[in-house]
Amino acid sequence: MSEDIKLDRAELDARIRRAPYHQWLGLSVTEAGDGEITIEVPWRDEFFVNAEAGYAHGGILAALVDLAADWAIATKLGRPFPTIDMRVDYHRPALKGTLRVKGKVIRLGSSFSTSEARVEDADGKLLASGRGTYATGTGK
Amino acid sequence: MSEDIKLDRAELDARIRRAPYHQWLGLSVTEAGDGEITIEVPWRDEFFVNAEAGYAHGGILAALVDLAADWAIATKLGRPFPTIDMRVDYHRPALKGTLRVKGKVIRLGSSFSTSEARVEDADGKLLASGRGTYATGTGK
Amino acid sequence: MSEDIKLDRAELDARIRRAPYHQWLGLSVTEAGDGEITIEVPWRDEFFVNAEAGYAHGGILAALVDLAADWAIATKLGRPFPTIDMRVDYHRPALKGTLRVKGKVIRLGSSFSTSEARVEDADGKLLASGRGTYATGTGK
Amino acid sequence: MSEDIKLDRAELDARIRRAPYHQWLGLSVTEAGDGEITIEVPWRDEFFVNAEAGYAHGGILAALVDLAADWAIATKLGRPFPTIDMRVDYHRPALKGTLRVKGKVIRLGSSFSTSEARVEDADGKLLASGRGTYATGTGK
Numbered sequence: 001m002s003e004d005i006k007l008d009r010a011e012l013d014a015r016i017r018r019a020p021y022h023q024w025l026g027l028s029v030t031e032a033g034d035g036e037i038t039i040e041v042p043w044r045d046e047f048f049v050n051a052e053a054g055y056a057h058g059g060i061l062a063a064l065v066d067l068a069a070d071w072a073i074a075t076k077l078g079r080p081f082p083t084i085d086m087r088v089d090y091h092r093p094a095l096k097g098t099l100r101v102k103g104k105v106i107r108l109g110s111s112f113s114t115s116e117a118r119v120e121d122a123d124g125k126l127l128a129s130g131r132g133t134y135a136t137g138t139g140k
Numbered sequence: 141m142s143e144d145i146k147l148d149r150a151e152l153d154a155r156i157r158r159a160p161y162h163q164w165l166g167l168s169v170t171e172a173g174d175g176e177i178t179i180e181v182p183w184r185d186e187f188f189v190n191a192e193a194g195y196a197h198g199g200i201l202a203a204l205v206d207l208a209a210d211w212a213i214a215t216k217l218g219r220p221f222p223t224i225d226m227r228v229d230y231h232r233p234a235l236k237g238t239l240r241v242k243g244k245v246i247r248l249g250s251s252f253s254t255s256e257a258r259v260e261d262a263d264g265k266l267l268a269s270g271r272g273t274y275a276t277g278t279g280k
Numbered sequence: 281m282s283e284d285i286k287l288d289r290a291e292l293d294a295r296i297r298r299a300p301y302h303q304w305l306g307l308s309v310t311e312a313g314d315g316e317i318t319i320e321v322p323w324r325d326e327f328f329v330n331a332e333a334g335y336a337h338g339g340i341l342a343a344l345v346d347l348a349a350d351w352a353i354a355t356k357l358g359r360p361f362p363t364i365d366m367r368v369d370y371h372r373p374a375l376k377g378t379l380r381v382k383g384k385v386i387r388l389g390s391s392f393s394t395s396e397a398r399v400e401d402a403d404g405k406l407l408a409s410g411r412g413t414y415a416t417g418t419g420k
Numbered sequence: 421m422s423e424d425i426k427l428d429r430a431e432l433d434a435r436i437r438r439a440p441y442h443q444w445l446g447l448s449v450t451e452a453g454d455g456e457i458t459i460e461v462p463w464r465d466e467f468f469v470n471a472e473a474g475y476a477h478g479g480i481l482a483a484l485v486d487l488a489a490d491w492a493i494a495t496k497l498g499r500p501f502p503t504i505d506m507r508v509d510y511h512r513p514a515l516k517g518t519l520r521v522k523g524k525v526i527r528l529g530s531s532f533s534t535s536e537a538r539v540e541d542a543d544g545k546l547l548a549s550g551r552g553t554y555a556t557g558t559g560k
């Protein structure tokens with residue numbers, strides 16, 4: 001595990017945007033604390049799985065769960081780590097509109113760590129939630 | 141569960157491309173049989189999570205596992221169904237190049253069904269795998 | 281979904297003990313509220329996976345996660361429901377001693393519901409955690 | 421990862437029985453090959469979650485998925501490894517009768533490995549299936 005280096009919201013926001021897929025998703029970090037992070041995601045019409053029914057593809061929500069869970073760890077350890085595996089539960093269709101995803105560390109370990117995330121709509125309604133295991137023993 | 145309507149490869153290919161996110165991913169159905177489907181995905185540079193290290197974001201692979209598992213069910217039941225939950229295991233970094241994902245039904249049920257998928261690179265090396273539960277009792 | 285019938289701690293305790301496997305596990309319900317439940321589990325030496333190293337089999341912890349998540353739903357809906365699928369994360373070895381498992385509803389739905397649970401040792405240290413999906417649309 | 425030491429069926433059978441919980445479950449290894457294992461489990465009435473309806477507790481099936489997935493790795497690496505996390509899907513009620521669980525390695529890695537398992541009844545009907553991640557980088 002890398003040393004405990006805390007990054008502030010602005011640094012996390014700058015770093016998370018380096019990933020081309022994050023740029024495409026349009027992510028911005030709105031809050032970041034000790035093991036917790038909130039990320040905002042503006043809508044893109046490419047998110048639709050079904051344009052008539054008007055809701056997002058599950059793979060978009062899965063990406064948000066994975067990245068928020070991982071970057072919650074980054075608030076504690078200074079960077080994200082490779083995902084070993086993840087689970088996502090889908091609770092409600094994610095209709096067109098801004099999405100918000102909140103990541104939170106469950107348990108930091110020297111080799112593996114577990115973290116969870118919740119995706120909400122602009123009104124705070126829970127759309128999806130899940131958790132992942134991250135290889136926090138991995139060197140840079 | 142809808143009646144058992146089998147669609148051929150060309151029909152599945154046409155239907156899967158209707159989803160805007162699938163168009164963005166550039167999917168094409170290359171094989172489809174009784175409970176199994178193979179989908180090809182050309183590379184896009186927006187897939188990168190890390191452009192220097194040169195590999196895809198886990199959320200892209202999660203989307204591929206989810207959609208291939210779901211469309212494997214479509215080969216049996218005529219359409220995909222809402223994802224209840226899913227799991228993805230990441231085995232190797234997905235380097236720049238064509239991706240191939242193979243979905244396969246594990247068990248069809250009247251209310252919910254389980255299906256799995258494997259993401260491979262162009263050489264057939266296993267990159268990620270997983271499984272999902274789908275609400276096959278849901279009306280159209 | 282059955283009507284919203286809340287059971288108190290004593291009723292939940294009586295009902296949970298009806299299951300032969302729960303009797304073998306020695307469960308008792310110590311707290312139960314609106315969507316939350318706490319269950320205590322005295323140690324049995326059959327729990328060991330490794331008697332020299334002195335810790336419990338992962339299958340015991342998996343059973344505790346599953347049943348606490350399910351009975352958290354029972355605090356809201358009056359009874360447990362069939363498990364569709366579940367995930368367990370193992371955080372620390374569960375050494376000989378009383379175990380405590382806390383279940384909590386994440387989201388109730390008319391067909392499927394999601395609930396989570398945490399297994400702790402007597403000092404409140406987190407040993408395992410997880411979540412499951414339950415078929416709350418199932419008739420009695 | 422420990423060196424690649426293959427154990428034969430009889431050795432695996434002897435080693436798997438050392439665990440007190442495995443003794444209680446009454447496990448016997450009936451087949452074991454290169455990355456695959458089959459384990460038989462005689463019925464015990466303590467397995468019931470519901471004695472009238474007559475089927476096993478999900479926690480019993482979860483234990484079988486976990487241990488068969490882990491011991492499939494043991495056929496390749498000479499011993500089981502700590503479970504990091506696991507998923508179980510429940511397909512049908514497991515009625516009173518002998519259970520059979522088949523584990524199979526999905527991918528061996530130097531730090532963590534993924535393996536899957538299927539629980540069947542005496543007629544080969546699929547009751548539950550799942551997969552787990554194991555810490556194969558862990559020293560003895």
